[in-house]
Amino acid sequence: MSSDPWGRVDDTGTVYVRTAEGEQVVGSWQAGSPEEALAYFERKYEGLVVEIDLLERRVRTTDLSAKDAMAAIDHLRTQVDEHHAVGDLDALRARLDSLVATVESRREERKAQRAKQADEARRAKEALVTEAEELARSDQWRAAGERLRALVDTWKGLPRLDRKSDDELWHRFSHARSAFSKRRKAHFAALDAQREEARKTKEKLVAEAEALSGSTDWGATAARYRELMADWKAAGRAQREAEDDLWNRFRGAQDVFFAARGEVFAERDAEQAENLKLKEELAVEAERLLPVTDLKAARAAFRSLNERWEAIGHVPRDARPKVEGRMHAVERALQESEENEWRRTNPEARARAEGLTGQLQAAVDELRGQIDAARAAGNNARADKLAKELEGRQALLDQALKGLQEFGG
Known part of the structure; x- marks a missing residue:
């Protein structure tokens, strides 16, 4: 018979382990000496010690779930309770009991952490909803629109709440955005009506103007053309295409009249030569407004120059195209700057670009989620197929984002 502090082997080859509850049969050993039997079962005990050490380390240093940890503890406890090892099994049971307490403590900590995160997310989303509802009443169309888009991005980055609470808050948030969009649309519809x-x-x-173009009542008709020009400026801008066409006809009618008057007043060539000199000086002043850096100031300055221009009168017919062409070039540059500013700040076009970008981004995000799910499930064939589809959607998204940059954000 052979023994050590934790076990022994009797004459029949039966191996025992000593526990607080008394000796327990470990197994039977017939293949070698009693010392070899004890050594074998002691190694099994050492294996259990190693497994418990590893489990304790995982519980302390990793995010092992409570469910998985308890399953591992139960598995080791079964091995310890089956008494197939020689060593201090009671000490192993105590360690497993302690580990259960640690896991339960971690479970409660994580539960409290999740509750805290949920409370923080709720407060954050409530704050977003409150701000969105305030912005819905704003008349700062561009700034408020950009801020609402930023709030959407912030919302997407927050954790979901319970379904009922999340849906209620999202409904308020979405309603605020819709209300703002409707008000903004109505505002720009009114601008379109004005145009x-x-x-x-x-x-x-x-x-x-066209009816007057054939008049020979030079003084009265010229005065009326000046009144028509004042009325033109007071009317505001029409839609771009109509504005250009109407302006060409308006100026063309005046040109016909003043050309005829110029022929009648050929003897005033000397005066017209002086007019040409003055207009050339105004053209130089107008050309100094380019390139446009301050559109509002440039428009005001050009209006002043144009009023002085109109007050000067006609120039010799052969010099008129060149000098007027210089002013027209400045005017076209100002109009182009104004149209560029309108296109850049056009909320309807931007909204359409953002809507397309949002749809494509959602599709890309959804495909990425499907790819991750497929790979996690081991379905690499489906994941590869979805990845090819993702390439196409991503290319469309990149194009849409590039187009969106033309609106300045």
């Missing part, structure tokens, strides 16, 4: 009214007014001015 349409300007178009109708200018069509009437053009009709009268």
